Amino acid sequence: MQVCVLGAGVIGLTSAYYLAKKGFQVTVIDRQPGVALETSFANAGQISPGYSAPWAAPGIPFKAVKWLMQKHSPLRLSPEPEMKKLLWMAKMLGQCNGDDYNLNKSRMMALAEYSRDQFIALRKEIGISYQDGQSGTLQLFRKDEQVEASEKDIKVLKALGVPHQVLSPEQIAQVEPGLAPVIDKFKGGLRLTGDETGDCYLFCQSLKEKCENLGVTFQFNSDIKSLSVQANKIKGVETQFGVQAFDKVLVCLGSYSKELLKACDIDIPVYPVKGYSLTIPISNEKYAPLSTVMDETYKVAVTRLGDRIRAAGTAELSGYNLDLPKSRTDTISHVVGDLFAQGCDLSLADYWTGLRPMTPDGTPVVGASGIDGLYLNTGHGTLGWTMSCGSGAVIADIIAGSKTEIDSEALSAKRYKA
Incomplete structure (x- = not known):
C-alpha cells in the first residue's frame, strides 16, 4: 500500500x-x-516529557500582561490585528482554567512519556546517535513565588509517577557546576531526571x-x-x-x-508561534551546561549539544513572519550571558528562527x-x-x-x- x-x-x-x-x-x-x-533545524534540543504542559493554564492571562511589559519578555505579540491570531488567542484563553489544564496536561504527558520510551527503544534497535544525553532537565527559579508555584506541578509529577528532584541552590551547583559563579541568583530548582537532550537535525x-x-x-x-x-x-x-x-x-x-x-x-x-534560538561553541567546559537548564523567568532553555551550547525561547505571535531582528534575539542572548558567560563567547553565536505549530490546548x-x-x-x-x-x-x-x-x-x- x-x-x-x-x-x-x-x-x-x-x-x-x-x-x-x-x-x-x-x-x-x-x-x-x-x-x-x-x-x-535548530530547536532547543530538549526531549522533555517532564516539562510537557499546555501554555494555557490558570493565571496565564495575568502573567501574559506582565510579560509584555518586560524588557526581556518570553512573549511577543505583533501589533497587526490579524483575525487568525485573535481567534486562536481567544480559544487558548478559553482553556486557561484548572479542569482543562489538568486534562490537557495528562494527554500531553502520556504522549511525551510514550515518545521518550520510543527514543530509548530506537537507540537500542538501530543504534542511532544524535549527540544524545540522558542527564535530565533542570528548571531554575529566580523568585520565591516561582518555587511556591512549582508545588502544583510537583503534585502532578508525583501523581503521574514522573521521576524528579527538588533542589536547593547548593544542590543546583552540584548538578550543574557551570552555574556555581551565579548560584546566588536562584532560589531553587526542579530537576526532571527522566528527560533527555539531543540535536534534532x-x-x-x-x-x-x-x-x-x-x-x-x-x-x-x-x-x-x-x-x-x-x-x-x-x-x-x-x-x-x-x-x-x-x-x-x-x-x-x-x-x-x-x-x-x-x-x-x-x-x-x-497557529504558527515563532521561536528563536542561538548556537554557540563552548570555550570553557568548566562553565558550560552539562545538560539542559530552563530559566523559568525568561522561559529560555539552554542545552549542551556536544561542544556547543543551544539556547532557545520566546513565543511570538506574528503569523508566518520569519524575520530575525536583533531585538527578538536579545532575550536568549541575555540568558546565556547571565548563566554561562564564562563558558562561551556570545560574539560567535549563530541565530535562527522557526515556526512552532501550536494548538490552543x-x-x-x-x-x-x-x-x-x-x-x-x-x-x-x-x-x-x-x-x-x-x-x-x-x-x-x-x-x-x-x-x-x-x-x-x-x-x-x-x-x-x-
Whole structure:
C-alpha cells in the first residue's frame, strides 16, 4: 500500500520510519532540498516529557500582561490585528482554567512519556546517535513565588509517577557546576531526571538513512499545491510536477498544515508561534551546561549539544513572519550571558528562527481527518522533538488499523468539534 507523508521534519520522518517498519511503501514529499530544514533545524534540543504542559493554564492571562511589559519578555505579540491570531488567542484563553489544564496536561504527558520510551527503544534497535544525553532537565527559579508555584506541578509529577528532584541552590551547583559563579541568583530548582537532550537535525539526518534502508523514497524541492480528494476519499497529492496517486496521505506540515487542509474543509486550530534560538561553541567546559537548564523567568532553555551550547525561547505571535531582528534575539542572548558567560563567547553565536505549530490546548492533532485515507500528525508546538517518536508510532498504528499502545482518541481533531 502506497502512503505519502507530507513534510520531512522530525514529525514526518518519524512517521515515515514507523510506517515503513509496518511494511507500507512510503514516499516523503517536502519543498526543501533536504530533511529538517525548517522548525526541526535548530530547536532547543530538549526531549522533555517532564516539562510537557499546555501554555494555557490558570493565571496565564495575568502573567501574559506582565510579560509584555518586560524588557526581556518570553512573549511577543505583533501589533497587526490579524483575525487568525485573535481567534486562536481567544480559544487558548478559553482553556486557561484548572479542569482543562489538568486534562490537557495528562494527554500531553502520556504522549511525551510514550515518545521518550520510543527514543530509548530506537537507540537500542538501530543504534542511532544524535549527540544524545540522558542527564535530565533542570528548571531554575529566580523568585520565591516561582518555587511556591512549582508545588502544583510537583503534585502532578508525583501523581503521574514522573521521576524528579527538588533542589536547593547548593544542590543546583552540584548538578550543574557551570552555574556555581551565579548560584546566588536562584532560589531553587526542579530537576526532571527522566528527560533527555539531543540535536534534532542530526537525528533527522540519521533517521533519513534508516528510512531509505527500509525503502522510503524522498521527493525534495517539491511544492505541495493541494490534496486530490474525490467523494470524500483521498486520491493523491498535487505538486508542481502534477498529481501523484496514493492510497493514503499523512499531513505532517507543522504550521503549514492548516492552510492545505482548509481547502478540504478541514479546520484545525493550529497557529504558527515563532521561536528563536542561538548556537554557540563552548570555550570553557568548566562553565558550560552539562545538560539542559530552563530559566523559568525568561522561559529560555539552554542545552549542551556536544561542544556547543543551544539556547532557545520566546513565543511570538506574528503569523508566518520569519524575520530575525536583533531585538527578538536579545532575550536568549541575555540568558546565556547571565548563566554561562564564562563558558562561551556570545560574539560567535549563530541565530535562527522557526515556526512552532501550536494548538490552543497544547495537545497535538494525531489521527484520522474525516476524509477517507487522509491522516494528520501536526500541532506539537514546542514539543515536536519531545513527542516525535511517540506520535510517529501512534499514527503508524492508526493507519495500519492496529491497536495503539496509548489512548489515541483524545489526540484526534474530533475534540475540536462542538
